[in-house]
Amino acid sequence: MDYPSNVKLIRIPCTGRVDALHLMKAFEEGMDGVCVAGCLEGECHFLTGNLRAKKRVEYVKKVLSTLGINPERLQMYNLSAAMGAKFVEIASEVTDKIRAIGPSPVKTGRGREFAEEQKEGEES
Amino acid sequence: MKTGSRLEKILESGAFAVTSECGPPRGADADVIRKKGELLKEVVDAVNITDCQTSVVRMSSLSSCLILKQMGFDPIMQMVTRDRNRIAIQSDILGAAALGINNILCLSGDHQRFGDHPQSKNVYDIDSVQLIMTVKKMRDEEKFLNDEELTKPPRLFIGAAANPFADPFEIRALRLAKKVAAGVEFIQTQCIYNLGRFEAWMRQVVDMGLHEKVYILAGVTPLKSVGMARYMKNLVPGMDVPDELIERLKGVPKEKQSDEGIAICVETIQRVQKMEGVRGVHIMAIEWEEKVREIAQRAGLLPRPAA
Amino acid sequence: MITAEIKPIEEILEIIEPYDKIILAGCKECVAVCAAGGEKEVQFLASALRTARKSNGREVEIREVTLQRQCDPEYVEQIRDFAGDYQAILSIACGVGVQYMAEHYTIPAVPGLNTAFMGGAVQQGVWSEKCQGCGNCVLHLTGGICPITRCSKSLLNGPCGGSSNGKCEVNPEIECGWQLIIDRLKLLGEFESRYAELFPIKDWSTSRDGGLRKIVREDLKQ
Numbered sequence: 001m002d003y004p005s006n007v008k009l010i011r012i013p014c015t016g017r018v019d020a021l022h023l024m025k026a027f028e029e030g031m032d033g034v035c036v037a038g039c040l041e042g043e044c045h046f047l048t049g050n051l052r053a054k055k056r057v058e059y060v061k062k063v064l065s066t067l068g069i070n071p072e073r074l075q076m077y078n079l080s081a082a083m084g085a086k087f088v089e090i091a092s093e094v095t096d097k098i099r100a101i102g103p104s105p106v107k108t109g110r111g112r113e114f115a116e117e118q119k120e121g122e123e124s
Numbered sequence: 125m126k127t128g129s130r131l132e133k134i135l136e137s138g139a140f141a142v143t144s145e146c147g148p149p150r151g152a153d154a155d156v157i158r159k160k161g162e163l164l165k166e167v168v169d170a171v172n173i174t175d176c177q178t179s180v181v182r183m184s185s186l187s188s189c190l191i192l193k194q195m196g197f198d199p200i201m202q203m204v205t206r207d208r209n210r211i212a213i214q215s216d217i218l219g220a221a222a223l224g225i226n227n228i229l230c231l232s233g234d235h236q237r238f239g240d241h242p243q244s245k246n247v248y249d250i251d252s253v254q255l256i257m258t259v260k261k262m263r264d265e266e267k268f269l270n271d272e273e274l275t276k277p278p279r280l281f282i283g284a285a286a287n288p289f290a291d292p293f294e295i296r297a298l299r300l301a302k303k304v305a306a307g308v309e310f311i312q313t314q315c316i317y318n319l320g321r322f323e324a325w326m327r328q329v330v331d332m333g334l335h336e337k338v339y340i341l342a343g344v345t346p347l348k349s350v351g352m353a354r355y356m357k358n359l360v361p362g363m364d365v366p367d368e369l370i371e372r373l374k375g376v377p378k379e380k381q382s383d384e385g386i387a388i389c390v391e392t393i394q395r396v397q398k399m400e401g402v403r404g405v406h407i408m409a410i411e412w413e414e415k416v417r418e419i420a421q422r423a424g425l426l427p428r429p430a431a
Numbered sequence: 432m433i434t435a436e437i438k439p440i441e442e443i444l445e446i447i448e449p450y451d452k453i454i455l456a457g458c459k460e461c462v463a464v465c466a467a468g469g470e471k472e473v474q475f476l477a478s479a480l481r482t483a484r485k486s487n488g489r490e491v492e493i494r495e496v497t498l499q500r501q502c503d504p505e506y507v508e509q510i511r512d513f514a515g516d517y518q519a520i521l522s523i524a525c526g527v528g529v530q531y532m533a534e535h536y537t538i539p540a541v542p543g544l545n546t547a548f549m550g551g552a553v554q555q556g557v558w559s560e561k562c563q564g565c566g567n568c569v570l571h572l573t574g575g576i577c578p579i580t581r582c583s584k585s586l587l588n589g590p591c592g593g594s595s596n597g598k599c600e601v602n603p604e605i606e607c608g609w610q611l612i613i614d615r616l617k618l619l620g621e622f623e624s625r626y627a628e629l630f631p632i633k634d635w636s637t638s639r640d641g642g643l644r645k646i647v648r649e650d651l652k653q
Contacts, residue, residue, distance in 0.1 A: 019471075020475055021471065021474050021475050021478060024475055024478040024479055024482065025478050027482050028478045028479075028481050028482040028485070030485075063440065063479055066439065066440045066441055067440065067479060067482060067483040067486065068483070068486060068487075069482070069486060104486070105485075105486035105487075106482055106485045106486045108486075109485060109486065109487065109488030109489075110486075110488070111486065111487050111488070112486070112487075113486075206584070210632070232584050232586060232591050233584075234593070234600070235583050235584060235593075235600065235601045237583075237601045237602070238600075238601070246584075246585075248584045248585045248586070249632075249633075249635065250632050250633075251584070251585075251586040251587055251588050251589070252586075252588075252591075253587075253588035253629060253630075254587070254588065254630075254631075254632045257629070257632070258632075269632065285592060286592075287592030290590070290591075290592045290593065290594050290595060291590075291594050291595055291596055291597060291607075291610065292590075292594070292597075292610060292613060295590075295613060295626065298626060298627065299588075299590075301627065302588055302627065302629060305627075305629055306629055314592060361593040361594075361595045361600035362592045362593045362594065362595055362600065
C-alpha cells in the first residue's frame with residue numbers, strides 16, 4: 001500500500017480505544033492533522049467502539065475551535081479493513097486538506113487561525 | 125360577614141357574583157388603571173388586580189387596588205409568593221387592610237423563568253396554601269406567623285385559584301380540599317373552555333361537599349381569534365382548549381371571529397350558572413376589558429345588585 | 432455527589448493569563464465521578480492549555496496532580512513541597528476545594544470549574560439535581576422525592592396549576608416534582624394518609640438562608 005510518507009500510522013485494536021487525550025496530545029506535540037480511521041458504522045467488531053470514537057472526535061473538534069485551531073485538522077473516516085485502496089485515497093485526501101490549511105499554529109506560534117464566527121458562517 | 129367585602133356580602137346573599145380583572149401598566153401610570161376601571165363600572169362586584177402576572181414587572185397590585193378603591197370599586201388584591209418572603213407578605217397584608225382593601229387572592233405565582241427578569245433570585249418562602257393559612261391566622265387568631273399578637277387584625281376575604289385543567293386531574297379536587305382546610309373562602313378557577321372537564325371537576329367538588337365550604341367562581345376568557353385559541357392551547361401551561369372550539373372559530377370569517385369568541389364566552393357563562401356549586405363568574409379579558417360589559421350584559425348578569 | 436462543569440476554556444485561559452507556571456490540581460472524588468475534574472480531565476485540560484499557549488507563541492509549565500480530595504487539609508497539604516515553585520494553583524475540584532487551596536497557600540488559587548449542584552447520574556454522561564441541602568429533610572413524607580429540589584417553586588403543598596402531563600410549566604424537559612411525589616405516594620400506599628395533610632410553613636433557617644452553616648461533632652473533635 002502506497003500512502004503519503006507524512007502520514008504516521010498508529011495501529012489500535014478498535015477506534016473505541018482512542019481517548020480524547022490522545023487526540024489533544026497529538027496537536028499539543030505539533031501534529032498538523034489527525035485522522036481517526038474506524039470501521040464502517042454498524043460493523044464495529046466491538047459493537048460501538050467506532051461510535052464512541054465519533055463522539056470523542058466531535059468533542060475534541062469543539063475544543064480545538066475554542067483554542068483557535070481549525071477543527072478540520074481532525075477528521076474521522078469509516079472504512080472496512082479490506083478497503084486498502086480506499087485507505088490510500090483517504091490518506092491522500094487528508095494530506096492535501098491539511099497542506100491547504102497550512103502548518104499548525106502550535107508549531108508556528110502565530111495565534112488563532114480560526115475564529116468561531118467563521119465556523120457559523122460555513123454552516124449557514 | 126367576616127370582612128367589609130362587597131363580594132363576600134353578595135356571595136352570602138346567595139346572588140350570582142361577577143368579578144373581573146385588570147392588569148396594571150408597565151410604568152408609573154395611574155391613569156391606565158383608572159381607564160380600565162371606567163370600563164368596568166357597575167359591571168362587577170369586585171375586581172382583581174394581577175400581581176406581576178407571568179413574572180413580568182408591572183405596577184404593584186396593592187397600589188393599583190388603592191386607585192380602584194378610590195373610584196368606588198371593591199378590589200381583590202392578588203398576591204404571589206414568588207417575590208416576597210413571609211416578612212414582606214405579612215407586612216403587605218397589613219398594608220392592604222389598612223388602606224381599606226377587603227379581598228386577597230393567594231397564589232404561588234408563575235415562575236420567574238417565564239418573565240422579563242429570568243435571572244432574578246427566587247423567593248417562594250411559603251406556598252399558596254400556606255399563604256391562605258397566613259391570612260387566616262392574622263385575621264382570625266390576630267397573630268403573626270410566629271404566634272406573636274398583632275395590634276389590629278386585617279379583615280380580608282380570603283381567595284385562591286383552582287385549576288381543573290392542570291394535571292394530574294384526579295388530585296385537583298383534593299388540592300381544593302387542602303385550600304379549604306387552610307381557610308380559603310372563595311375560589312376563582314382558570315378559564316374554562318373544556319366544559320366536560322369542568323363539569324367532571326365540579327362533580328368531584330360537590331361529592332366532597334366542598335361547594336358548601338367555599339364559594340366557587342367559574343373563570344371565563346373570551347377568545348379573540350383562532351390564533352389566540354391556538355396560543356392558549358399550545359403555549360399556556362394548565363390550559364385546556366378543545367379542538368372543537370378552534371374548529372368553531374375557524375368556521376367563521378376572520379373579522380367575525382372575535383364576535384364568535386364572545387358568543388362562546390356567553391354560552392359558557394350560561395352553562396356554568398346552571399351547575400351546582402358554581403356561585404359566580406370571573407371574567408378575565410386582559411387587554412380586552414371593554415368587552416366585559418357586553419359579555420355580562422348578554423349573559424343576563426346586569427344590573428349588579430346594589431352594594 | 433457535588434457536580435460541576437468545566438468552565439469554557441477561553442475563560443480558563445483568561446484566568447491563568449498572568450501565569451507561566453501553574454499547578455493543575457484535580458480531585459478523585461465527586462468531580463471525577465461527573466467527569467469534570469478527575470485525573471483524566473487534569474491530563475486533557477493540561478494538554479489543551481499547553482496547546483493554546485503554544486499556538487500563541489507562549490509557554491506554560493503545568494504541574495499535573497490529582498489529589499484524593501481537596502476538602503480535607505491532609506490532602507491539600509500534599510502539594511506543600513512544590514507549591515512554592517509555582518505562581519498559581521488552578522484547581523479543578525469543586526468550589527470547596529478551590530477555597531481550601533486558597534486558605535492553605537499564599538499563591539492564588541483559581542477555579543477551572545463551575546460548581547453546580549448536589550445530584551446524581553441519570554445515565555452515563557447525564558447528571559441531575561436532587562438535593563438542595565435545606566438542612567431539614569422531609570423525604571419520608573414525600574415518598575422519597577424532594578419537593579424543595581424537584582418542584583421548581585419548592586412548593587410543599589403542590590402541584591401548582593401549571594403542571595401539565597407530568598411536566599413543569601417552566602420547561603417541558605423538567606418533570607413536575609409533585610406529579611412524581613403523588614405517583615410515588617400512590618405506589619407506596621401512602622397517598623391517602625399523606626396528601627391531604629397541610630404541610631406547614633418551612634423553617635428555612637437550617638438552609639443557606641439562615642447564614643453560613645457548620646456541623647460540630649463534639650465527640651469527634653480533638
